[in-house]
Amino acid sequence: MARLVMKFGGTSVAGMERIRNVARHVKREVDAGAEVAIVVSAMAGKTDELVALCNAASNHYDPREYDAVVASGEQVSAGLLAIVLQAMGIAARSWQGWQIPILTTRAGGAARISSIEGNSIIAALKAKEVAVIAGFQGVNEETDRVTTLGRGGSDTSAVAIAAAIKADRCDIYTDVDGVYTTDPRVVPKARRLERVTCEEMLEMASLGAKVMQVRSVELAMVKRVKTFVRSSFDDPAGPCSGTLICDEEDIVEQQVVTGIAFSRDEAQITLRRVADRPGVAAAIFMPLAEAGINVDMIVQVASDDTVTTDITFTVASGDFDRARAILEKNKAQVGYAALQGASDVAKVSAIGIGMRSHAGVAAIAFKALSEKGINIRAITTSEIKFSVLIDAAYTELAVRTLHSIYGLDKG
Ligand code: ADP
Ligand code: ASP
Ligand code: MG
Numbered sequence: 001m002a003r004l005v006m007k008f009g010g011t012s013v014a015g016m017e018r019i020r021n022v023a024r025h026v027k028r029e030v031d032a033g034a035e036v037a038i039v040v041s042a043m044a045g046k047t048d049e050l051v052a053l054c055n056a057a058s059n060h061y062d063p064r065e066y067d068a069v070v071a072s073g074e075q076v077s078a079g080l081l082a083i084v085l086q087a088m089g090i091a092a093r094s095w096q097g098w099q100i101p102i103l104t105t106r107a108g109g110a111a112r113i114s115s116i117e118g119n120s121i122i123a124a125l126k127a128k129e130v131a132v133i134a135g136f137q138g139v140n141e142e143t144d145r146v147t148t149l150g151r152g153g154s155d156t157s158a159v160a161i162a163a164a165i166k167a168d169r170c171d172i173y174t175d176v177d178g179v180y181t182t183d184p185r186v187v188p189k190a191r192r193l194e195r196v197t198c199e200e201m202l203e204m205a206s207l208g209a210k211v212m213q214v215r216s217v218e219l220a221m222v223k224r225v226k227t228f229v230r231s232s233f234d235d236p237a238g239p240c241s242g243t244l245i246c247d248e249e250d251i252v253e254q255q256v257v258t259g260i261a262f263s264r265d266e267a268q269i270t271l272r273r274v275a276d277r278p279g280v281a282a283a284i285f286m287p288l289a290e291a292g293i294n295v296d297m298i299v300q301v302a303s304d305d306t307v308t309t310d311i312t313f314t315v316a317s318g319d320f321d322r323a324r325a326i327l328e329k330n331k332a333q334v335g336y337a338a339l340q341g342a343s344d345v346a347k348v349s350a351i352g353i354g355m356r357s358h359a360g361v362a363a364i365a366f367k368a369l370s371e372k373g374i375n376i377r378a379i380t381t382s383e384i385k386f387s388v389l390i391d392a393a394y395t396e397l398a399v400r401t402l403h404s405i406y407g408l409d410k411g
Contacts, residue, residue, distance in 0.1 A: 002034040003125065005167045007135065007158035010044035011175040012232035013077045016084075023084045024236035025173065026130060030090055035125035037165060039135040039158040040081055042073025047136075047151070063108020067137075067148045070109075071097070074134035074154065082132045092130040095121070097137040097146065102157065104138035104147045111147035112215070113138060113156065118164035125165070133161060155216035163223035170220070170227045171242075172212060177231035178243035179204070179211055181408040182260040187400055189409040193258065195244045195251055200258050200351050203385045207349040208263030220245060248353060256354035256361055257406035262399050264346045264392055266296070267320035268377060269327070273308040273337035283334045284311065287326050293319045297347070297378045297389055308337070312378055314389060317343050345377060346395040349387040350402055362386040368405045374398055 006029065008022050022040075029036050042050075050070045054061050078094040085092035097104075100120055104111035124131045135154025138147050149156050155172060162170035179201065180190040196204075198221040205214045211229065220227045230242030244250075274280055281300075288295055293315055301310040315323045320343050327339055355361050362381060369376060369388065374397065378389040390398055403409060 002032075002169070003037075003165065003167045004029055004034045005037050005039060005158050005162040005165070005170040007039040007154060007170065007172045008041065008081075008232055009154065009172075009174045010041040010046070012173055013040055013081065014044040016080075018232070019077070019081055019084050021236065022081060022173070022232055023088055023090075025232060026085060027088060027090060028236050030130065037121055037125060037131040037133060037161055037167070038081065039133045039154055039161060040074060040077040041135050041154040043077055046073035046076075064143075064145050067108050067111075067146050071134070071137040071146045071148050074136050078132045078134040082130075085130055085132070090130055091128055092132055093124060095131055095133045097134060097157075098139035098144075100133070102138035102160070103141040104149070106140050106143065106147070109148055110150040111138060111140065113149065113160045114141060116160055116164035118161075118166075121161070121165050133157065149215070150213070152210060152213035153215070155213040156219060159216045159219045159223070159225050159227060162225045162227075163219065168226065170225050172227060172229045173232035174211060174229065175231065175233065176211065177234060177241050178229050179209075179245075179259075181258070182399055182403050183209065183262075186262075186396055187260075187403050189400075189403065191408060191410045192241065193243050195246050196258060197248050197251060197353055198245055199248070199384060200353055201245050203349070203351040204259050204261045207261035207347065207351065207385065207387065208265070209259070209261045217245070251353075254354050255352055255407075256358050257350045257352035257402075257408065258354075259351050260348065260399050260402045260406075260408070261351060262346060262348045262395055264395060265317050266314050266345050266347050266389065267317045267323075267341065267343040268312060268314050268345045268389060269320075269323060270310060270312040270340045271327070271334070271336040271338075272310055272340065274311050275335035276303065276307055276309045280334065281311075283330065284327070287330055288315070288323055291322060291326055293323050293326075297380045297387065299378045314345070314347070314378065344392045345389055346392040346398075347387050347389050348395065348398045348402065349385050350406065351385040352406075353384050355384050355386075364405055365402055368401050369398060372397055372401055374401075
């Protein structure tokens with residue numbers, strides 16, 4: 001008998017009619033004889049509303065209370081779906097993170113799952129009861145307090161539950177029918193991928209494609225959870241299309257570039273005339289790391305006077321002010337002349353496992369972007385992707401340009 005985890009995101013449970021439609025998807029699997037555990041997100045917009053309430057309550061809220069507030073959205077949708085399933089004659093029960101329990105680390109608002117006790121859910125499934133689990137939340141093992149997993153965290157809840165109960169598959173139901181070559185809401189010519197490798201999906205997610213949370217892809221890779229992305233808006237009784245996240249050997253025809261991702265959540269910092277001496281990079285980046293600020297692209301310009309150099313790097317836009325404040329505080333210690341910052345920048349990336357074996361892939365992009373008059377502020381490359389930092393105003397043009405030069409446009 002198949003054991004399935006079905007995850008439904010915020011737009012899929014955004015109102016009673018949508019929850020009823022979700023219940024029809026669940027009924028189809030139950031009728032086919034599967035054991036089913038569901039993971040639900042809060043109704044669309046709910047988490048944003050709860051985060052705004054925390055900010056309205058105080059600028060310096062206690063992260064544990066933030067967790068207590070924002071975890072409530074998932075509790076509501078889990079309860080509502082259980083009620084609707086029961087009304088359809090399907091045995092169902094809602095579960096919150098602490099009831100399973102889903103144990104997590106402490107970090108408020110960005111906890112990581114440390115372990116899941118799968119037996120209670122397995123017992124419910126064996127008793128022919130659908131388990132409707134509130135996504136995004138867990139409980140801290142030391143403090144017993146409710147925690148949340150970071151925005152988009154229900155994907156991670158779903159994959160982690162699938163691993164814990166040894167599910168045959170984890171189906172991520174969302175508002176698009178799979179993973180596309182780029183965000184289909186931005187590029188109408190984007191194509192759905194039948195299959196995408198875990199490595200590419202991981203890069204796409206970390207470079208801005210929010211269709212799956214990064215942690216969930218990492219977990220699917222490590223725990224070998226078979227993951228399928230599909231739409232909850234498809235007719236529950238009709239044929240289904242979607243994207244299977246798989247291993248490299250399962251891809252028959254490999255493209256050089258598989259997808260284009262982008263992120264507007266970037267800020268650029270340039271330090272001018274930095275003293276060019278050993279230890280200067282550590283003096284800049286250690287305090288940022290200690291403050292939990294992730295630095296992404298780093299470009300150091302070799303100057304001809306060899307006394308000073310310019311260093312440019314990027315941080316998430318949410319960390320921009322903090323990063324600047326830290327650098328300004330350490331100005332004398334680092335030894336630089338001026339700090340310049342820009343938050344109207346975006347990172348556009350091309351991802352493809354085929355880049356490993358093809359030279360000159362990025363060069364084509366640089367030429368195409370220059371022909372469109374788009375200036376590149378910084379570049380990073382790795383084995384299966386490259387990223388360019390550009391002015392945010394050109395994001396869509398750059399994404400469309402790269403999408404088309406790599407032959408990804410729908411025919
Ligand atoms: P959910 O609420 O179901 O978790 P999300 O809004 O988190 O849904 O993720 C789905 C959205 O991800 C889509 O509506 C789409 O706009 C966006 N997206 C970004 N990049 C991609 C991509 N490459 N393929 C599919 N969707 C993408
Ligand atoms: N509701 C949470 C969020 O909006 C978690 C999720 O939807 O995955 O971030
Ligand atoms: Mg999501």
